[in-house]
Amino acid sequence: MNKKMIINGGRHLSGDVTIGGAKNSTVALIPAAILADTPVQFDSVPDIADVYNLQIILDSMNVKSEFKHSVLDIDPTQINEAPLPSTAIKSLRASYYFMGSLLGRFGRATVTFPGGDNIGPRPIDQHIKGFKALGAKVEEANDTIYITTGEEGLHGARIFLDMVSVGATINIILAAVKAPGQTIIENAAREPEIIDLATFLNNMGAKIRGAGTDVIRIEGVPLLSARATHTIIPDRIEAGTYLSLAAAVGDGIMIHNIIPEHLESFTSKMIEMGVDLQIEEDEIYVPKSTNLEPVTVKTSPYPGFATDLQQPLTPVLMLAHGESKILDTIYPKRVRHIVELRRLGADIASEVEGVITINESGKLVGSSVTAAEIRAGAALMIAGLMADGQTVIHDADHILRGYDRVVWKLTQLGAEVEILDEDAE
Incomplete structure (x- = not known):
């Protein structure tokens, strides 16, 4: 209604x-949570509609979540691959971060092209460029993006973004954080929300350096495990x-x-x-x-x-x-x-x-x-x-x-x- x-x-x-807590951090951190091999907890979560839409998407993958009093608990340990609900996807542009996190978790992702605010063109070509550099194959059909990898899976790569893009920087981090080898993102976005995401992932054992600068280096790790509550900026x-x-x-x-x-x-x-x-x-x-x-x-x-x-x-x-x-x-x-x-x-x-x-x-x-x-x-x-x-x-x-x-x-x-x-x- x-x-x-x-x-x-x-x-x-x-x-x-x-x-x-920052909306633009929250909508990246929630998809990032499915990369964890343990339950995770966020504090200072804003009470906004985007959080509830993201919970619907998590539920479709059998990822349990509970949100009350600014605290969001997410348990991705029983996650299943499943088509993401198009209604929630189309109401929320930041749902495209599930491309990176699903790719990082399963080596493949199928995501309906997201909706959200109509404020002019916001192409995802830099996201796709990054995924391809990491070893993925990307196809588009009927407003749906299909991302797959071969038997070798993802691997580290050097990626220069043709334009500064917050979304592409975040999506490449999510895809690369578990990919073997080193990934270097050049001309990366420098927003505080990217630092917040890197802090969350590093506290779980990721190896991300340079967040907040225009060059970010990522050494892939096999496991991510939450040790403490992450307070959103x-x-x-x-x-x-x-x-x-x-x-x-x-x-x-x-x-x-x-x-x-x-x-x-x-x-x-x-x-x-x-x-x-x-x-x-x-x-x-x-x-x-x-x-x-x-x-x-x-x-x-x-x-x-x-x-x-x-x-x-x-x-x-x-x-x-x-x-x-x-x-x-x-x-x-x-x-x-x-x-x-x-x-x-x-x-x-x-x-x-x-x-x-x-x-x-x-x-x-x-x-x-x-x-x-x-x-x-x-x-x-x-x-x-x-x-x-x-x-x-x-x-x-x-x-x-x-x-x-x-x-x-x-x-x-x-x-x-x-x-x-x-x-x-």
């Missing part, structure tokens, strides 16, 4: 909010979203469980705007923001400004005195929030692909809008909190895919917000 978010906006919010995109929310509608908000180093490209832009961020070791206080200045934002691979944060920042830019610009070099077609923000009264446009122009907007007024994907939904959520009157965000399932206990957290800050089924009055 599709969901809608109802927001009665125009309120100033205050208080404390704690950031959950804080979600830097959720943190950036609440920082934006605090600057837009906050009367003083403290945001806990943050790694400030993961957000430097984002917080530096907020400071440039005039937001008086008070940054501590693992928390950031955002006082009431006034007299904001326009800025130009250009997205780029980590440690640059994250494409996932350009949309959550957009409502704050609408408060700046002048014209701001966003240049999205990662997903230039990521503009589906623009027409929806205009329904609320935003002065925003994208006349050149990849370039968004935001002007100071007058008071926003609540309206009916639709979330096309997770971060577009976050932008609409913040704008709805800014707007006078009631905003209804349709297809709010996207927001629930990416934001841990979002209604509870907003309510704790003083927002009037609820999630209802689409057909509810």
Whole structure:
């Protein structure tokens, strides 16, 4: 059943909010768990729809899992090879990490081409290039990818990624971690979530060096066994979203469980705007923001400004005195929030692909809008909190895919917000 978010906006919010575990780590760590030869446990798991979809996929392979109170237990010791459920696969793009983990576990994988957010082309050619280099044969038919290996199985290889790709870097790590020999990934992505994945695997006995740099070296090992609970790093995109929310509608908000180093490209832009961020070791206080200045934002691979944060920042830019610009070099077609923000009264446009122009907007007024994907939904959520009157965000399932206990957290800050089924009055 599709969901809608109802927001009665125009309120100033205050208080404390704690950031959950990183969605983009979690959706890689759960597929990685099937590489283990023992049960594994994750802590600080975000309560988001993607976790439940991944549990459905695990269950289809006879991998038992239990999720409660931010702790996820996974037992892959009785895993069976089985076709993965297409419904769960198509609702979750990160399900493609099962290609790498199944290849690493069984030497073969059959995966329906994944769905998820529609934010423009995200080809998997670099993933396939990596699998082939490791000794796999890859065929595609009817939206399904068939990956097989011969009698010799996988082997280490040197792989240069033609473009920096988080997904390909992760998938190659998952496939290579048990492959005999040395694998070297050059031009690898450097995101914190890749370090988190490598830390989890290394703690089970993997030999991965260089995660967080553009060259990753992997020595294949025969067994992986969990020795302790793995605590997932804080979600830097959720943190950036609440920082934006605090600057837009906050009367003083403290945001806990943050790694400030993961957000430097984002917080530096907020400071440039005039937001008086008070940054501590693992928390950031955002006082009431006034007299904001326009800025130009250009997205780029980590440690640059994250494409996932350009949309959550957009409502704050609408408060700046002048014209701001966003240049999205990662997903230039990521503009589906623009027409929806205009329904609320935003002065925003994208006349050149990849370039968004935001002007100071007058008071926003609540309206009916639709979330096309997770971060577009976050932008609409913040704008709805800014707007006078009631905003209804349709297809709010996207927001629930990416934001841990979002209604509870907003309510704790003083927002009037609820999630209802689409057909509810």
